[in-house]
Amino acid sequence: MRQYTKGKRYLCNGLGAGPGNNKEAYMDKLAGLTAFVNVAEAESFAKAAREMGLSRSQVNRRVIALEDELGVTLLARTTRHVSLTPTGQAFYLRAKSILNDLREAETAIQSDHAEPQGDLKINAPMSFGTMHLSSALADFMTRYPNIRVHLVLDDRFVDPVSEGFDITVRVAETREAPSLIEHTIVEAKRLLCASPGYLQQHGRPRTIKELASRPCLHYGNLASGYTWRLRRGDAPETSVRVNGVLCCNNAEALRDAAVAGLGVALLPTFIAGPELQTGRLVSVLPEYQAPPVYLSLLYPPNRHLAARVRVFVKFMQARFGDQPYWDLFS
Incomplete structure (x- = not known):
């Protein structure tokens, strides 16, 4: 196993390089991320290589180059098995998100009519989630079968950026995170x-x-x-x-x-x-x-182009905007 000291260069936000960054270096990093994610999911260099249409040695070189760039070991290798190290597990989640976002951004730019897909991680308050959002999500997932939803219900105010949420449902009086994009759905009386x-x-x-x-x-x-x-x-x-x-x-x-x-x-x-x-x-x-308090949707700016986020915002506006059904009483 290679021994690492502090890496010479680092990935900035997953893709960018340090001084002297160029198109070739960028593409090498992207190829390394793709190879790493495929090997991690296949738990095999050979299987990942077949799925990517590359040789095993090509995939191995790309992953090694990525590990050298980061100065860490991402994969634990044996003669029969490949597994993620603790550092690799954390990096895999970020790398997977980066690649998903890149594909979604390309799709959004190329065509606004493409079928949304990918993972959508949502945080919402407990009561609103159990009483209203859970049934709404069933309809949303029926309409968009290629979107995989991960719903976390929690009454504490989470930081969607540090905790990796694509979108956060809030019921609150005022906006408390100017760094996030916010869509107000309706006043919650x-x-x-x-x-x-x-x-x-x-x-x-x-x-x-x-x-x-x-x-x-x-x-x-x-x-x-x-x-x-x-x-x-x-x-x-x-x-x-x-x-x-x-x-x-x-x-x-x-x-x-x-x-x-x-x-x-x-x-x-x-x-x-x-x-x-x-x-x-x-x-x-x-x-x-x-x-007044407001039912709002918040998400990081880097999620704005993701089609799965955009369709969820539109769905929530149509579902709960204007006069919501729970206010229909005398």
Whole structure:
């Protein structure tokens, strides 16, 4: 096995070289990336060579040149088997993404009517993902059968660049990443609501000040803590510190608690909509509005040309834009 010291030159963003970069060097690196990815997936130099229409020695030279360029060992070789080293595993994921993006960029430039394909890694909030996105993705994948979707549901705010997501679905008040491209799909309304049984037992609050003494169901991820910010029409915003009898970082759990009559909740309509439609929850102080939050799609600028990202954005705009189905209640 070759021993490496610090490499003389490095790949910049996967393809670029250091000073003196030229077309031939660029093409050599691209050939090395392609050979490496094919060998990693085939777990064999011979099989990869057959699939690429090259000799085994040609493929081997390209991978060795790539390893020499990086100053690392990417593949562990034995007489019968080839496997990725830990460094090779990490580099494989990046190299595969680079080659996919390059193919997608070429396809997008050559024809906007080409069939989108490739891997689409999506991050989304848990509740929106389980209640709405999962069924939407089933329709999306039926429409685009050559796109392979990897969906990760997580309520924390992930960094799509460092964590390798093609696109991130967000429900938030403001844009917090100016380095990302953002498409706002629709405003996600939030309403005060409670069950009819709760209102029958405790009475309907007439002012937001009354909420301070009422049992309330509080979302634990709000930056404002136990304070709810509300506005009536064009009047200045009013804040009230609520009596949080239940604090939870999952709004579906708060909705269920509200249905059970445990208190007043401030919920997005994409979660409370079905219960508001059936009357299991009713709006409280409907003249007051919480600051708007927006359903948005964010992705790194280098994903902009990827056809699989562009068709997903258009699909989400058609599916959830304008007046979403969860707001259809009286």
